[in-house]
Amino acid sequence: MPTHxxxxxxxxxxxxxxxxxxxxxxxxxxxxxxxxxxxxxxYESAFGVGHYNERRTILEETIEYLAxxxxxxxxxxxxxxxxxxxxxxxxxxxEMDQMRAHAMREAEKLRDSLRxxxxxxxxxxxxxGVLIKNPLVERVQEVLDALDHYPFPFCSGSQHRPEAPDxxxxxRRAAKKAGAQPxxxxxxxxxxxxSAGVTERELQTEWxxxxxxxxxxxxxxxx
Numbered sequence: 001m002p003t004h005x006x007x008x009x010x011x012x013x014x015x016x017x018x019x020x021x022x023x024x025x026x027x028x029x030x031x032x033x034x035x036x037x038x039x040x041x042x043y044e045s046a047f048g049v050g051h052y053n054e055r056r057t058i059l060e061e062t063i064e065y066l067a068x069x070x071x072x073x074x075x076x077x078x079x080x081x082x083x084x085x086x087x088x089x090x091x092x093x094x095e096m097d098q099m100r101a102h103a104m105r106e107a108e109k110l111r112d113s114l115r116x117x118x119x120x121x122x123x124x125x126x127x128x129g130v131l132i133k134n135p136l137v138e139r140v141q142e143v144l145d146a147l148d149h150y151p152f153p154f155c156s157g158s159q160h161r162p163e164a165p166d167x168x169x170x171x172r173r174a175a176k177k178a179g180a181q182p183x184x185x186x187x188x189x190x191x192x193x194x195s196a197g198v199t200e201r202e203l204q205t206e207w208x209x210x211x212x213x214x215x216x217x218x219x220x221x222x223x
Contacts, residue, residue, distance in 0.1 A: 005067040011077050012063055018080055019056055021048040021212030051216040058219075059210040062203065071197030079192035080211050086185035087213055111147055118144050186213060 020040055045052045066073070118140050125132045186208065193204045208214040 007073045008063050008067040011073050014077055015059060015063060018084060018211040019052065019059060020044050049212040049215070054216065055210045055212070058206055062206055062210065066198070069197065075196035076193060076198060079189055079196060080207065083185045083189040083213055084211060115144065115147060189213065
């Protein structure tokens, strides 16, 4: 059902909230004062997807344009919020994958260093080239055997790699293998915006650019 023009004005603050995209990216450090009244604007300008002022203009002009069009403002907001949530979840999963990969690399370094130390310990018990058996030597050999055969946490050489609790990594690998679209929420957003009355493809793209789901270069007049 078409929305009364006043409804767009009522939803404007919630729509403007979608301009902030720094939650779609790894959280960096920076010289942004969190006590400043406009700290979110500063943070977005510094660490968001870029073109903050331009995207704000696009959003405000689009709201004004659609106020007199037969569109459903609540449905548009719902589509954009849903797409942003899915994009944020994917960004979080990606960051977790990067952290897991880093942990794997560091664990491998630790395992290699530990092997070197343990083998040197065994060498100290080979005065004539023959290994002297004692409780320490036996324990060292047990540890070396465990390093070679036990699935050391996070090591890429392990047969059993750690998995995210929700199985998200498995789902992403399966989707990639099946040739699925890497950002399925975009197709859903285009379809949802059309159902909400935003039928012009260019206008749909403007919305997605404004809220950071598409790069600024994707704007119709820049293609």
